[in-house]
Amino acid sequence: MMSALQSTIATPATASSSIPPNRQVFGSSRAPTNPGLHERLLGSFVGAVGMSCWVRRRSRWRQTNHVGKLKVTRFALADNVDSLLLDLDGVLFEANKPIAGSREALLALRAAGKRIFCVTNNAARTRAQVAAKIQQIVNVPIAEAEVVTSAWAAATVLQGVLASGQKVYACGEEGLLTELANAGVDFVTTQYEQHMSEGDFEKLANGGLDPDVAAVCLGFDSSFTYAKLCIASLYIQNGATFYCTN
DSSP: OHHHHHHHHHSOOOTTOSSOTTOOTTSOOOOOSOHHHHHHHHTSOGGGGTOHHHHHHTTHHHHTTOHHHHHHHHHHHHHTOSEEEEOSBTTTEETTEEOTTHHHHHHHHHHTTOEEEEEEOOOSSOHHHHHHHHHHHHOOOOOGGGEEEHHHHHHHHHHHHOOTTOEEEEEOOHHHHHHHHHTTOOEEOOOTTOOOOHHHHHHIIIIISOTTEEEEEEOOOTTOOHHHHHHHHHHHHTTOEEEEOO
């Protein structure tokens, strides 16, 4: 299917095409400014640069014989943006194997001066761990600053909204707790081994909560327990704002 698509994209525009050769679908009359980038990206898997759904949504262009213009339209997107947000699983890699063409696409975008951000809703890993995984699988160096996780996003928001001395009750893995700590957000947790009786919960509900906790932040937590659920619920009932990462 990809070879057929690439062949279609490479077909030059004909004089009978109803789209003027100097006109782009997005309304710009500017011709592509980096044909070298276009050719390099043409050989890469479309999904590797996050454009697979874009091509599918506009598949009608191929059905109306505007095949010659599809090439220009598709790569005009790469020309007209400075930064790209790339999902990970299914775009750069699948399980522990790289998506075909993902490495070539990343290198081509870097060579063209594009800023790349790898985005994931997985809050279990730190940004450094995610960057290391991408480099291991795709074989392209990724800086920690080029990774955006839901844990980092939550920590950044909490850093901005909490007043001095306020804390977060956090339920999550290393990724969430590390990002909170790196953002300078004070947080409290409940140990997995901590077992609580009905009397313990009653004491918490009747004034035993930490008065400085102003928010509850929940991420993926493989050691989530009934105790954590109850304590988080009590904080929320007591007025804490609830933040959920994934």
